[in-house]
Amino acid sequence: MPSIPMRLRKQTGFVYNADTMPDIVSELKAVTTAEEGEGCTAYALDGCVPQTVIKPASVQEVRDALEVCHRLQAPGVVWGGGSHVGIGSPLQQYLWAMDMRGLASLKDYSPGDLVVTVEAGMTVSALQSLLSPHHQWLPIDVPLPDVQTLGGVVASQGAGLSCQRYGLPREWLLAVRVVLASGEGVKAGVGVVKNVAGYDLPRLFAGSWGTLGVLVELTFKVAPLPEVSLAVRSDVADVARLFELQDALNHPLLQAEMLEVTYGREEGWRLYCGLAGFEEDVRWQFDLLRERTHSEWAQIEADEVEWLRDRYLLASAVCRCRCVVPPAQTADMLVWTHQRFPDANLQAHFGAGIVYVWWEETVPDVQALRELRAQAHALEGFCVLEKASAEIKREVGVWDAVRGGVGVLRRLKEGFDPHGILAPGRFVEGL
Amino acid sequence: MITQTASESLVRDLERIVGADAVLCDPFELLVYECDAYTIEKAVPQAVVFPTETEQVQQVVQLCNRLGVPFVPRGAGTGLSGGALAKQGGVVICTSRMTRILEVDIPNRRITAQAGAINLDLTKAVKAQGYHYAPDPSSQMVSTIGGNVAENAGGPHTLKYGVTVNHITGLEVVLPDGEVAWLGGKCEQSLGYDLVGVFTGSEGTLGILTTVIAKLTPLPQGWRTMLAVYPRLEEACQTVSDIIAAGIVPAAMEMIDRTTLQAVEAAFRFGFPQDADAVLVIELDGLEAGLDRQMQRVLDICRANGAEEIRLARDEEERTRLWTARKKAVGSLGRLAPSTVTQDTVVPRSKLPQVLRRIMEIGQEHGVRIANVFHAGDGSLHPIVLFDERDPEEVRRVRAANDAIVKLCVQMGGSITGEHGVGVEKAEYMRLLYSETDLKAMRLVHDAFDPQDLCNPGKIFPHMEGAE
Numbered sequence: 034m035p036s037i038p039m040r041l042r043k044q045t046g047f048v049y050n051a052d053t054m055p056d057i058v059s060e061l062k063a064v065t066t067a068e069e070g071e072g073c074t075a076y077a078l079d080g081c082v083p084q085t086v087i088k089p090a091s092v093q094e095v096r097d098a099l100e101v102c103h104r105l106q107a108p109g110v111v112w113g114g115g116s117h118v119g120i121g122s123p124l125q126q127y128l129w130a131m132d133m134r135g136l137a138s139l140k141d142y143s144p145g146d147l148v149v150t151v152e153a154g155m156t157v158s159a160l161q162s163l164l165s166p167h168h169q170w171l172p173i174d175v176p177l178p179d180v181q182t183l184g185g186v187v188a189s190q191g192a193g194l195s196c197q198r199y200g201l202p203r204e205w206l207l208a209v210r211v212v213l214a215s216g217e218g219v220k221a222g223v224g225v226v227k228n229v230a231g232y233d234l235p236r237l238f239a240g241s242w243g244t245l246g247v248l249v250e251l252t253f254k255v256a257p258l259p260e261v262s263l264a265v266r267s268d269v270a271d272v273a274r275l276f277e278l279q280d281a282l283n284h285p286l287l288q289a290e291m292l293e294v295t296y297g298r299e300e301g302w303r304l305y306c307g308l309a310g311f312e313e314d315v316r317w318q319f320d321l322l323r324e325r326t327h328s329e330w331a332q333i334e335a336d337e338v339e340w341l342r343d344r345y346l347l348a349s350a351v352c353r354c355r356c357v358v359p360p361a362q363t364a365d366m367l368v369w370t371h372q373r374f375p376d377a378n379l380q381a382h383f384g385a386g387i388v389y390v391w392w393e394e395t396v397p398d399v400q401a402l403r404e405l406r407a408q409a410h411a412l413e414g415f416c417v418l419e420k421a422s423a424e425i426k427r428e429v430g431v432w433d434a435v436r437g438g439v440g441v442l443r444r445l446k447e448g449f450d451p452h453g454i455l456a457p458g459r460f461v462e463g464l
Numbered sequence: 465m466i467t468q469t470a471s472e473s474l475v476r477d478l479e480r481i482v483g484a485d486a487v488l489c490d491p492f493e494l495l496v497y498e499c500d501a502y503t504i505e506k507a508v509p510q511a512v513v514f515p516t517e518t519e520q521v522q523q524v525v526q527l528c529n530r531l532g533v534p535f536v537p538r539g540a541g542t543g544l545s546g547g548a549l550a551k552q553g554g555v556v557i558c559t560s561r562m563t564r565i566l567e568v569d570i571p572n573r574r575i576t577a578q579a580g581a582i583n584l585d586l587t588k589a590v591k592a593q594g595y596h597y598a599p600d601p602s603s604q605m606v607s608t609i610g611g612n613v614a615e616n617a618g619g620p621h622t623l624k625y626g627v628t629v630n631h632i633t634g635l636e637v638v639l640p641d642g643e644v645a646w647l648g649g650k651c652e653q654s655l656g657y658d659l660v661g662v663f664t665g666s667e668g669t670l671g672i673l674t675t676v677i678a679k680l681t682p683l684p685q686g687w688r689t690m691l692a693v694y695p696r697l698e699e700a701c702q703t704v705s706d707i708i709a710a711g712i713v714p715a716a717m718e719m720i721d722r723t724t725l726q727a728v729e730a731a732f733r734f735g736f737p738q739d740a741d742a743v744l745v746i747e748l749d750g751l752e753a754g755l756d757r758q759m760q761r762v763l764d765i766c767r768a769n770g771a772e773e774i775r776l777a778r779d780e781e782e783r784t785r786l787w788t789a790r791k792k793a794v795g796s797l798g799r800l801a802p803s804t805v806t807q808d809t810v811v812p813r814s815k816l817p818q819v820l821r822r823i824m825e826i827g828q829e830h831g832v833r834i835a836n837v838f839h840a841g842d843g844s845l846h847p848i849v850l851f852d853e854r855d856p857e858e859v860r861r862v863r864a865a866n867d868a869i870v871k872l873c874v875q876m877g878g879s880i881t882g883e884h885g886v887g888v889e890k891a892e893y894m895r896l897l898y899s900e901t902d903l904k905a906m907r908l909v910h911d912a913f914d915p916q917d918l919c920n921p922g923k924i925f926p927h928m929e930g931a932e
């Protein structure tokens with residue numbers, strides 16, 4: 034029986050009984066690639082290293098591997114590009130990681146129908162480069178498109194710079210193929226833009242953070258690429274001005290693709306706006322933007338947009354929170370947070386009510402993090418502790434409390450993953 | 465047909481919850497509730513209640529739970545697949561007195577309404593501020609927002625604006641066990657599994673919606689409406705594809721075929737050419753600045769595909785007139801036959817010419833006339849079979865033709881329903897799309913919400929072997 038890395042026992046506080054530990058690796062090796070040793074450390078979560086890394090090369094291998102894990106009741110975590118997999122409550126048991134990047138092929142693309150089907154391990158940028166020769170794109174503008182897989186983005190409801198205009202990935206998802214914990218393959222949804230046949234299971238799997246099944250194939254609706262786009266920046270003199278700007282920008286005819294507010298100790302407050310569409314529309318909206326905000330706007334280059342896109346994710350943060358509030362409460366959330374935590378860095382999807390707060394040096398104390406969460410509640414929102422040490426995660430709780438339907442959530446988890454092998458305990462309400 | 469009379473004690477308990485004037489139990493009055501707009505299957509409920517508040521809905525559901533009586537949510541009853549049919553009897557919970565708009569929140573672009581509010585009333589409440597509630601089923605003057613959410617309703621403008629689920633951020637529901645739960649809220653992102661998404665389109669089988677929070681969409685600044693007449697249907701279909709390929713997403717692209725045109729022409733005398741095979745209504749909307757250039761591009765595409773006549777609306781009156789051809793199309797088919805039945809399927813847009821040709825052949829093979837009026841931009845079809853329901857032999861052929869159409873659309877990579885839902889009508893067709901394992905996964909969702917199977921039982925799922 035392969036030995037369990039010591040770190041696992043020490044850091045999770047979970048006591049393994051080595052005699053009853055299932056020997057998953059040899060069974061997995063019979064059906065797929067299951068690596069052991071040094072390579073596994075790259076898949077550590079909260080300091081725990083899995084026993085093996087499964088690297089399936091086909092849907093059948095995903096099915097066979099999960100069948101083994103299900104039978105042996107061995108829990109683990111599904112990995113896409115690894116950019117968001119660290120978000121979640123510390124694991125109780127982590128025996129395997131399943132790296133989905135080996136499933137990355139294009140299954141079907143019909144530009145005339147604006148519909149594309151790909152395997153879930155394909156990266157966002159790989160898909161965009163398949164679409165762009167046809168002047169189309171999937172309007173999911175995530176922080177790390179070269180790294181993030183589509184499966185990961187869908188599973189984590191990844192919001193990108195342009196989410197206020199195009200919404201979350203689920204708005205573009207038409208159908209999925211999923212391997213359930215038992216190893217059974219399931220198809221849900223149909224690859225046409227309108228379909229109401231049965232429950233919308235694609236929506237259930239989108240945002241389920243890999244806890245209900247493994248996404249293996251995704252069918253998206255795509256969109257024509259905008260004819261032109263323009264990104265501009267304006268400095269914001271002081272924090273109080275954010276309220277005025279929020280009002281000014283909330284105009285029905287100003288349909289910005291991106292509205293981003295950033296704060297850093299060095300650069301101060303900045304507001305970014307992205308406009309896209311037909312050339313005349315973009316010009317007209319830029320005039321409207323200037324007229325409504327009375328601000329100076331400077332055009333920015335692609336590298337600054339890139340910086341903006343992944344800034345909050347790449348920052349060397351010791352702690353990061355994502356606060357989600359109704360869109361018009363974004364300025365409130367930003368201002369409160371800045372006043373309470375003057376040292377914190379901030380970035381907000383200003384039109385979507387999503388505020389990232391992170392600390393690069395000192396971790397705020399537990400009480401302060403609870404205050405931040407209470408403030409998000411006061412604004413009818415919630416707060417997720419995305420990055421912190423396992424101790425702080427345990428004490429504060431990674432996810433916020435779900436408002437209603439907890440019994441339904443629990444029964445869903447029990448129904449889809451009866452042996453609790455898909456990241457058990459890592460999601461909301463201990464699911 | 466199921467008929468069960470309500471026991472006196474059930475009626476008394478219901479009256480205690482909602483008041484005597486909000487309970488129907490007279491067998492004659494109950495007949496109104498024996499079906500929805502799908503009239504082929506009927507079942508009379510034991511009672512119908514008309515709550516005004518969430519708490520009343522909750523108490524009725526709790527009562528039904530205690531007694532093991534099924535309960536069925538119902539909005540305006542315009543559903544076209546039998547969703548609001550009390551298939552196994554029980555209590556119908558009708559939201560027609562839960563019509564209040566509770567909050568208009570312009571800064572957040574949200575509107576909160578009770579589930580029985582009429583779709584169009586949402587738009588009326590915010591139009592003056594420059595917004596609307598975008599999903600616009602043709603039934604929007606009567607259908608309820610709760611019914612729209614339950615059916616995930618679409619409409620002519622869904623090509624650009626999406627269907628109901630794209631516009632809902634929060635729901636207050638009474639779960640089948642009687643718990644009142646808020647799912648989602650006003651935020652863009654939600655926490656936990658997307659129960660709002662799962663609830664939307666669940667056809668009243670996962671609980672009773674009592675309050676809906678919907679997104680408000682800015683009203684377009686301008687529009688350009690045009691109507692193009694084609695000598696060949698294929699060319700009209702090609703126009704649709706070419707417009708999309710040019711990077712233009714019109715607000716609507718609606719098609720009317722030759723059979724329908726004859727009826728429309730007879731009723732309204734638009735003066736379309738005698739040999740016209742198809743008419744395409746195209747509407748662009750958005751900011752004024754870019755509309756003329758887009759329109760020019762669309763007109764070029766129409767001409768390049770052989771449109772023999774193009775009409776442009778210059779003002780609101782002309783726009784209404786152009787839309788009349790589309791909106792009154794279904795009604796005018798009544799001139800051609802005493803009875804009609806409307807099918808609702810979807811195919812990939814690129815398959816439209818092939819599918820339409822085959823639908824015509826199916827009509828010929830079964831000796832029935834089929835007219836087509838449809839949302840071409842979405843590939844969302846509504847073949848309408850014309851017949852005389854007094855002729856049983858013809859009715860049999862109509863059923864066979866309908867069956868063949870549904871199967872054809874699935875074969876072409878499409879769906880058995882794009883708008884009207886599965887209900888009782890299409891439950892058996894679910895097997896065309898989904899395997900036993902796929903259906904089992906859907907069943908898991910059902911059982912997570914309604915383990916007792918009391919909420920609108922007998923819908924969506926095909927009959928399973930061994931089940932009663």
Ligand SMILES: Cc1cc2nc3c(=O)[nH]c(=O)nc-3n(C[C@H](O)[C@H](O)[C@H](O)COP(=O)(O)OP(=O)(O)OC[C@H]3O[C@@H](n4cnc5c(N)ncnc54)[C@H](O)[C@@H]3O)c2cc1C
Nearest residue numbers: 539540541542543547601602608610611612614618668673
């Ligand atoms: C002339 C006509 C035109 C139509 N045009 C369109 C169209 O363009 N697009 C389209 O999508 N549909 C269309 N429909 C179908 C129908 O109008 C829609 O499905 C509509 O959404 C139903 O709303 P309703 O209030 O009438 O619901 P009902 O018919 O009363 O109920 C429909 C379903 O929703 C459930 N339900 C109702 N209220 C609730 C609630 N509060 N909580 C939980 N479940 C509930 C019911 O149980 C049932 O399963 C049309 C119908 C007609 C008759």
